[in-house]
Amino acid sequence: MSAYATALAAIVSREAMRFVQQRGRFLAALVRPLVWLVVFAAGFRAALGLSIIPPYQTYITYEVYILPGLCGMIQLFNGMQSSLSLVYDQEMGSMRLLLTSPLPRWWLLFSKLLAGVAVSILQVAVFLGIAALTGITVPPWGYLAVLPALLASGLMLGALGLVLSSTIRQLENFAGVMNFVIFPMFFLSSALYPLWRMAESSPLLRDICALNPFTHAVELIRFALYGQLNLTALAWVVGCGALFMAAALWGYDPARAMQRRRPG
Template identity: 65%
Template sequence: MIILYFWRVMLGITNRELLRFLKQKERFISALVRPLIWLFVFAAGFRATLGLAIIPPYETYILYEVYIAPGLIGMIQLFNGMQSSLSMVYDREMGSMRILMVCPLPRWFLLICKLIAGTAVSILQVYVFLIIAWFYDIQAPEIGYLSIFPALILSGLMLGALGLLMSSLIKQLENFAGVMNFVIFPMFFMSTALYPLWKIKESSLLLYNLAHYNPFSQAVELIRFAWYGQFNQSAFIYTLVAFIIFMSAAIFGYNPSKGMMMKKGR
């Protein structure tokens, strides 16, 4: 009975997030326009200047657009995670977060539901992006469109958990601009989303190390391999561990007896 209860709560929260996302057409469009501009404008411009060697999972020389596509998928999930986090800070300030928090279930479970709902929204966006990319001749083997799915779940959960953690740390909505500057942009640019690691190493060893240990890079590599029907074990373990750490910290942050809730009042 209790399992049925938990299941209904999870479905209810996921359903609400999907409904909200579909009703907010501007959010849906902007979530797609951002990576598409990178693909159609940035990648097309850099195609001629960036030469890429053959690196796994690719078995031949590839165009820069092909290389950048998994990074843009990661970008969709990174921005979606932060968008969810932003909406949680907004909901907390506006009060609607309280409706979720007074639900008679453990808070960790409610946060996990919220995370699953956000991940479902991000996967929906990614598949729409993949369809557009297909027509732009960025195609992977057919099996890749299935094997990418579990990778997207894990990467979405990890990046969503990071967003949750951020929302537990941020006191006011105004501080969110700082998150953009100090979290999203460094995470995206210091990663393998735009350039392969060996290329980064050529220019800076420090940047190479930062990119190598950046959880976002690992998530992008997990997606990249999965899209070509391959399993990148180290990226999987790294992403999983990052998810567990971020999620544990977020649950601690939302605990009313500990974390940030306690710092606000005691």
């Protein structure tokens, strides 16, 4: 057990040092959701009326509605950013060296994943603090109740990033793939609009959004901020997270990684 704990501590500390040295990454993670919260939400407020839907007990402003979605956005971008660092590690050879250690491969990948999730939760906490300063608040107990939801959603999105990083050979190819994943997942979800709004314009679009794992990550966070548990969203998040992690373990099989690095 000491070897497992040592490996976890080493990987988490390495990711923490990398995060501290990349201050622009922290600022960028906050600028994106703050722009949506301050600029876009103000413009959409008049155009989008929101009825009383769970977990809300009264009519809410658009800023309140998109707050959980922006928390999910932070975790989504952080998961992709963490996978970008994995692609870099693969090019430099450090990832292959890590996977050849005597510890189980699943533990090493889980440690990398957990380190990224810890960073994303810190970013979300700062964002929620800034939102509270602007008057967008949630019940006080919601700030604690949301932590397990952020852990679950962060693990799922981070595992998705692991899957992507296992399929990309070169760093310059990652940006296109990342945008191809991030923007459809974010816009085809309940982060910006309720599903019943989408159903009014296109039932097919609503069904696509309902099948999007990011939608359920957002809803898990949304209900948790108000001290409620959305069992359907939790089942989706846990199930998709396990599926993504299994795919990442297969993608990071050492034998397959060495075959991909052979010329030709």
